[in-house]
Amino acid sequence: xxxxASWQYATEITLGGSNYSVVLDTGSSDLWIGARQTPNLxxxxxxxxxxxxSYSAGWASGYIDFAEFSFGSYQxxxxxxxxANKTYDLEALSGYDLDGFIGLSFDQQSLLDxxxxxxxxxxxxxxxxVLSNLFSQNPFLPNYITILLGCTGDLEDTSDGIFxxxxxxxxxxxxQNTTHIPRYPKDSAFWSLLLDGMHVNGVAWDGWxxxxxxTPAGKAVAVLDSGFTHPxxxxxxxxxxxxxxPGAFLNDGIWFVPCNSSASVTFSFADWEYPVHPLDLxxxxxxxxxDGKNYTYxxxxxxxxxxxxxxxxxxxxxGQAFLRNTYALFNFGDRDVNGTLVSDPYxxxxxxxxxxxxxxxxxxxxxxxxxxxxxxxTIDAIKAELANHKSDLPSETSSDYASWxxxxxxxxxxxxxxxxxxxxxxxxxxxxTDGSDAASQVLSKVDTFGPVVVGLLAGNVLxxxxxxxxxxxxxxxxxxTVGASPRGFNSAYVSVSKVDEDGTYRD
Numbered sequence: 001x002x003x004x005a006s007w008q009y010a011t012e013i014t015l016g017g018s019n020y021s022v023v024l025d026t027g028s029s030d031l032w033i034g035a036r037q038t039p040n041l042x043x044x045x046x047x048x049x050x051x052x053x054s055y056s057a058g059w060a061s062g063y064i065d066f067a068e069f070s071f072g073s074y075q076x077x078x079x080x081x082x083x084a085n086k087t088y089d090l091e092a093l094s095g096y097d098l099d100g101f102i103g104l105s106f107d108q109q110s111l112l113d114x115x116x117x118x119x120x121x122x123x124x125x126x127x128x129x130v131l132s133n134l135f136s137q138n139p140f141l142p143n144y145i146t147i148l149l150g151c152t153g154d155l156e157d158t159s160d161g162i163f164x165x166x167x168x169x170x171x172x173x174x175x176q177n178t179t180h181i182p183r184y185p186k187d188s189a190f191w192s193l194l195l196d197g198m199h200v201n202g203v204a205w206d207g208w209x210x211x212x213x214x215t216p217a218g219k220a221v222a223v224l225d226s227g228f229t230h231p232x233x234x235x236x237x238x239x240x241x242x243x244x245x246p247g248a249f250l251n252d253g254i255w256f257v258p259c260n261s262s263a264s265v266t267f268s269f270a271d272w273e274y275p276v277h278p279l280d281l282x283x284x285x286x287x288x289x290x291d292g293k294n295y296t297y298x299x300x301x302x303x304x305x306x307x308x309x310x311x312x313x314x315x316x317x318x319g320q321a322f323l324r325n326t327y328a329l330f331n332f333g334d335r336d337v338n339g340t341l342v343s344d345p346y347x348x349x350x351x352x353x354x355x356x357x358x359x360x361x362x363x364x365x366x367x368x369x370x371x372x373x374x375x376x377x378t379i380d381a382i383k384a385e386l387a388n389h390k391s392d393l394p395s396e397t398s399s400d401y402a403s404w405x406x407x408x409x410x411x412x413x414x415x416x417x418x419x420x421x422x423x424x425x426x427x428x429x430x431x432x433t434d435g436s437d438a439a440s441q442v443l444s445k446v447d448t449f450g451p452v453v454v455g456l457l458a459g460n461v462l463x464x465x466x467x468x469x470x471x472x473x474x475x476x477x478x479x480x481t482v483g484a485s486p487r488g489f490n491s492a493y494v495s496v497s498k499v500d501e502d503g504t505y506r507d
Contacts, residue, residue, distance in 0.1 A: 008023050008227065008229075009023070009161055009227075009320070010022055010023045010024060010098055011024055011102075011163055012071070013069065013102065014070045014071065015039075015041055015067050015079070015081065016039070016043060016067035016068060017041060017042045018041045020033050020039075020099040020100065021097060022100050022101055023098060023100070023227055024102060024104060024163060024226055024227070025102065025103050025104060025105075025226060026191050026224060026225055026226040026227065026330065027190070027191075027223065027225035027227050028101060028103035028109075028227070029103035029105045029106060029111075029113070029129045030081075030082060030101070030103045030110050030111055030112045031079065031100070031101070031102050031129070032053060032082035032101055033084065033099045034062060034082075034083065034100060035084070035087055035090050035093035035099050035100050036093070036094040036098070038085050039083055039084070039099075041067055043066060044066045044068060044077070044078040045065065045066040045078060046065050046066070047063055047064050047065060047116075049063060049116060049119050050063055051063070051112060053082060059087065059090075060082065060084040060087045060090065061084060061085070061086050062084040063085070064080055064081070064082060064083070064116065064127070065081060066078045066079060066126070067079060067081065069081075069130060069133075072165070074134050074138075076130065076133045076134065076137070079130060079133060080113070080116065081112070082100075082112060084100070101227070102130060103129060104131060104145060104330070105129075105189070105190065106190075106345075107128055107129050107132050108189045109190070110129055112127050112129075113127035113129065114127070131165070131332070135332065141166040142331070143166070143333065143335075144166065144329055145163065145164065145166075145329070145330050146162065146169075146172075146175070146329045146330070147161070147163055147226055147327075147328050147330070148327045148328075149226065149320055149324045150162075168329070172327055174350060175327055175349075175350040178350055179269075179270040179271070180331075180346040180348060181193050181346055181347045182344055183344060183346060183347070184215075185212065185214065188221075188313075190223045190313070191223060191330060191347060192221050192222065192223045192314055193221070193222055194215070194216075194219055194220075194222075194269070195208070195220045195268070195269060195315075195316070196219060196268035196269060196270070197218070197267075198240070198241075198266070198267050198268070199264075199265070199268070200263060200264070200265055201244050202264060206218065207234070207236045207237060207240065208220040208234075208237075208315070209234075211310065211312045211315060212312060212315060213312065215315075220315040220316060221313075221315045222267070222269075222315065222316045222317070222318050223317050224318055224328065224347065225319050226320065227319075228317050228320065229319055229320050230301055230302065230303050230319060231301070231302045231303070231316065231317055231321050232303050232304070232309070232316060232317045233302055233303070233304065233305060233316045234304070234305060235305070238300065238303065238304045239255075239304075241263060241265055241281065241302060242255035242302075244263045245257045245258065245262065245263050245282075246258065247261055247379050248261065249383070253304060254299050256297060256382050256386075257282050258379060259282070259297065259298040259370060260366060260367075260370075260376075262281070262362050262363075263278065263281065264278075264359065265281060266355060267322065272349075273355075274325060274351045275351060275353050275354070275355040276322060276325050277324075277358050277361075278358065278359065278362040279366065280301060280324060280325060281301055281302060281321075282298040282299065282300065283299055283301045284296060284297075284369065284370075285298070285299060286373055289385050290388055293375075295374055295375055296370065296374050296375065296376050296377060297376070297377045301321050302321065324352075325352050326349045326351060326352060327349070327350040327352060328347060328348070328350075329347065329348040329349075330347055331345055331346050331347070332345050
């Protein structure tokens with residue numbers, strides 16, 4: 001039973017006088033465009049320095065060029081970017097009107113910066129990332145961004161989120177009072193944090209065995225990645241979660257879960273727990289069974305990483321299915337006039353849900369969604385169907401698209417995943433179960449603040465026959481209001497999935 005559904009969150013930028021939609025990615029650092037077509041823009045400078053951002057399902061290549069960049073009220077007069085003149089197997093981007101990526105991580109793992117440093121010497125700053133340039137030319141503004149990943153509700157397929165630079169929206173100031181969670185390790189190239197633990201149904205799971213040198217016993221290193229759809233955890237941690245779903249069973253690496261069952265899962269950082277909405281723990285699918293009729297079933301959203309997948313750099317990836325449950329502030333730390341880091345980067349997380357409330361919300365939301373779908377398959381029926389097609393089943397639930405350079409001189413890549421089954425009998429699309437109006441009360445006010453608030457564009461890619469969005473992920477349960485799009489940008493869903501890679505985690 002192929003199971004693949006991915007969401008991405010994007011925003012509009014202006015580069016070289018033209019507007020582009022780019023994926024917001026805290027898991028990479030570079031800006032590139034050209035996914036839909038060869039860019040036609042006004043350049044401020046060109047180079048003969050080539051770069052190739054490689055992905056498991058394709059790649060983008062071209063030259064490093066420069067152009068005026070802007071979004072909101074911010075501008076960079078000459079920003080380095082990959083001017084892609086050739087892409088391969090990136091239809092998931094071009095087919096859904098996305099032009100590329102904007103990386104929101106640290107310069108130390110920027111491919112473009114590394115290339116220009118190698119070509120022009122260690123003193124050059126021309127290859128710095130978008131955020132690095134924005135912060136350096138606005139030294140009196142705080143060096144942070146904030147992200148709220150919007151979710152749809154009421155079976156809608158459009159929603160808004162929030163992305164700000166050096167600004168906290170009104171009504172969200174509470175995040176300033178939350179704990180500072182320092183980047184760990186201190187020299188990490190990722191937005192990685194020290195995970196204290198995970199609780200399932202109120203019971204702490206004590207199986208963390210970090211592969212990152214120096215990590216305290218019983219803890220783990222987790223990367224926050226806004227561009228990675230399905231979190232990847234150690235296999236034992238995934239089993240610890242889904243074995244607690246009543247009636248769930250494991251088959252070839254996939255947990256099949258009764259769609260109406262649930263569990264309480266929280267992740268802890270700096271002694272604070274962050275609950276995950278049950279709708280972010282399972283993914284809804286339907287497929288034709290042997291009797292020719294479509295049936296609905298559910299599988300795990302949090303997936304098992306392969307042994308050695310992350311090369312000792314991290315232990316787990318907490319992607320969108322975790323981040324949708326938080327309002328996140330990413331602080332890059334402060335630097336002196338010489339560019340030396342004088343205060344360490346950190347993250348602040350504001351939980352959007354109360355653990356005691358979300359189970360009731362889950363039951364109502366899931367029931368509403370399932371009422372729009374084919375009949376639920378019984379667990380016995382799923383097992384029988386799997387037995388009939390044992391040889392054709394995949395070993396993983398999905399692929400995730402992400403870009404991860406290991407260093408400034410390395411090619412960009414992504415976390416791995418196994419292929420999806422090609423069995424025509426079971427060919428189907430998963431319907432992503434995410435939806436909420438978490439930011440609805442904020443969006444009506446964001447037009448009033450600066451320096452910049454950019455509307456998020458969120459979307460999903462469904463592989464197979466089904467094209468149906470289930471608006472059931474209520475990250476925050478609030479009355480629906482209709483507000484203006486931030487800063488004059490048109491906010492809408494865009495459909496794309498970030499390209500998955502070859503088995504190593506690279507930022």
